[in-house]
Amino acid sequence: MPDHETKNDDGVTPIPAPSVAEEADEAGEVLEFRLAVTALPDRLDKVLAGLLPRHSRSRLQAWIEKGHVLLNGKQAKVRQAAGPGDLITVHPQLAPEDLAFTPEPIEFEVLGETVHWLVVNKPAGLVTHPGAGNWAGTLLNGLLYRYPELTRVPRAGIVHRLDKDTSGLLVVARTELAQTDLVRQLQARSVRREYLALAHGHLRQAGTVDRPIGRDPSVPVRMAVERPIAPKPAVTHYFPLRQGGTEDGQRVSEVACRLETGRTHQIRVHLASLGHPLLGDTLYGGRTLAGAQRQMLHARALAFADPGGGGTMQFELPPPADFQSVQERVQWQL
Numbered sequence: 001m002p003d004h005e006t007k008n009d010d011g012v013t014p015i016p017a018p019s020v021a022e023e024a025d026e027a028g029e030v031l032e033f034r035l036a037v038t039a040l041p042d043r044l045d046k047v048l049a050g051l052l053p054r055h056s057r058s059r060l061q062a063w064i065e066k067g068h069v070l071l072n073g074k075q076a077k078v079r080q081a082a083g084p085g086d087l088i089t090v091h092p093q094l095a096p097e098d099l100a101f102t103p104e105p106i107e108f109e110v111l112g113e114t115v116h117w118l119v120v121n122k123p124a125g126l127v128t129h130p131g132a133g134n135w136a137g138t139l140l141n142g143l144l145y146r147y148p149e150l151t152r153v154p155r156a157g158i159v160h161r162l163d164k165d166t167s168g169l170l171v172v173a174r175t176e177l178a179q180t181d182l183v184r185q186l187q188a189r190s191v192r193r194e195y196l197a198l199a200h201g202h203l204r205q206a207g208t209v210d211r212p213i214g215r216d217p218s219v220p221v222r223m224a225v226e227r228p229i230a231p232k233p234a235v236t237h238y239f240p241l242r243q244g245g246t247e248d249g250q251r252v253s254e255v256a257c258r259l260e261t262g263r264t265h266q267i268r269v270h271l272a273s274l275g276h277p278l279l280g281d282t283l284y285g286g287r288t289l290a291g292a293q294r295q296m297l298h299a300r301a302l303a304f305a306d307p308g309g310g311g312t313m314q315f316e317l318p319p320p321a322d323f324q325s326v327q328e329r330v331q332w333q334l
Helices: 018-024 044-051 057-065 139-146 148-152 176-187 266-273 321-328
Strands: 031-034 069-071 087-090 109-113 117-122 167-173 192-200 207-210 213-215 229-232 235-245 251-259 297-305 312-316
Touching (some): 044 057, 044 069, 057 069, 109 312, 117 312, 167 176, 176 297, 192 321, 207 266, 213 266, 235 266, 251 266
Parallel strands (some): 167 297
Antiparallel strands (some): 031 087, 069 087, 117 167, 192 297, 213 229, 235 251
């Protein structure tokens, strides 16, 4: 156990050697620090921040609150003072993001596969790729569980994504060469991706929305076409299929959408910009009409050139039961 007798400007005993700070600080290992007799008393979380600078104060506070830090052999508290001669015992914990690429048994349907790629049916409610607030339980975790070889492919072979509450078709590369090929196809806009949407109002004419999308300057979780932050080109072609209404007189349109680009929330933002937000999409002004409990968007068609040389691969997928239930509650015009 190290006995540190030097102190920094805050009176906190620093870690003297990289072997402690960089190597021992791993989940599963126990770290012990004896504060110098000349150390000035300070809040425990602040003392730990000086001892373990690799970790954020909030992360260290969470360790304390969950009982992973002891002060003189007893469970510590965040605001507790640590001072001269105190013994701090730390049981480091993995951060949620450290578990992001852990295989997990996640349910999803595989519609087709070769040694080069596979096409999956992502259910609504399943996050595609780990990120802030969703570090586990994603499609990526399920892919690593079912196809262990994907650990050797960046992002487990994922080349495009669907929003959590959007259902439908996704292609996943099984090799790095196939991933490079599919990414190039996406960049060349040669991958055909068609979505089925249920939108508010009666949209009667086909058209194209060609408006860059970026972060909404006032609502960080939203994307926007009005004064967006760091906008990127975005092109959506839309084709009205039929119009109808609900029992209480609310107008609804069924719309096919084809993407040239694949920006975050692209169809949702572009249709909302036309005044036709998706049913159930409360983030962009949609309402929960006809029982819609999520945004009514489904990736129903996908076509791409087989990276293995097998020609054009085409897939179609009808919408899931919850989407069909909403369709059935709309009175469509003949």
